[in-house]
Amino acid sequence: MRFEKLYADPIIEDPGFPPESMAVVINSGGNNLYGVLYTAAGMGPHPSMILLHGFPGTERNLDMAHAFRRAGWNTLVFHYRGSWGSEGCFSFQNVLDDVKAAIAFVKSEETARKYRIDRDNTVLVGHSMGGFAALLTAAEYSDIKACAAIAPFDFGAIGENSEGDDKALRFLQGMFKECIVPLKGNTVEELINEAMANGNKWSFINNAEKLAKHKLLLIAAKRDSLSIPELHYYPFVNEMLKYNTENFEYKMIDSDHSFQDKRILLTEIIEDWLEKQVQQKSNIK
Secondary structure, eight states, rough: TTHHHHHSOOOOTEEEEEEOOEEEEEEEEEEEEEEEEEEEEOOEEEEEEEEOOOOSOOOOOHHHOOOOOOOOEEEEEOTTTTTTTTTTTOOHHHHHHHHHHHHHHHHSHHHHHTEEEEEEEEEEEEHHHHHHHHHHHHHHHHHEEEEEEEOOOOOOHHHHHHHHHHHHHHHHHHHHHOOOOOOOOHHHHHHHHHHHHHHHOOTGGHHHHHHSSSSSEEEEETTOSSHHHHHHHHHHHHHHHHTOOSSSSEEEEEOOOOOOHHHHHHHHHHHHHHHHHHHSSSOOO
8 A cells, every 4th residue: 555654553663762752842042932743663763844834823734743753754843933832922034933943953963863863854844824934944945855835825925915905905914813812922913014024025936946946845725715826826836837847846636725625635645745855764664
């Protein structure tokens, strides 16, 4: 069975190295970010995945974290500054900086030794705002093996569109008002102003040429009412194809923003693609 390892409990060949879930603390800008590192069975070293949740993080994709761990990935899930108990103030720029802090944490010699991590094989996988953060981080960070963005929300494009467009502005106001409840240190107006001020810099299209240097997977949802494909997917795909046709794959799935009815398919697509990008140093059964 092609994807058996995603769903079958691992055979513990070495009882000294079982799969575990470890609470971790990541320092970012002097603030503690709280997360969980799901470590794969076996001595390793294992490739590492940083799995980035969206805005505000109600969906953490922990079903995927466990599946990827069974497939041999050490998978890190954490909360950004000012969200769900992590210290500091939430902002989109802080999210981007927090992802870089998570990369530094995973790639540190101490973490790699303690959790049996292959420092040469780190990938970013992000959903919604996490997809935005994965893409923008990969554009600036060369030491990433691969990047997968799931229904990424283009805060740059929406920020640009909201200037002078009352309909787009009302959409942002409504979404931010609903999502800001578990976040601290910011207001709806401040977040909207941040998106507007950084529209040009954060736009996916404007980062396409830099992202062409990476192995990149983009997955969108046909029935997505948040990361609407006409704004967040098709323009970016068309721009990426100008620069990268060999290392860029893109998929459209008939589902909603969180892929509620396609979770298994989504996981299989990502794992199948990652297997082509990352050569694991150890075979996990």
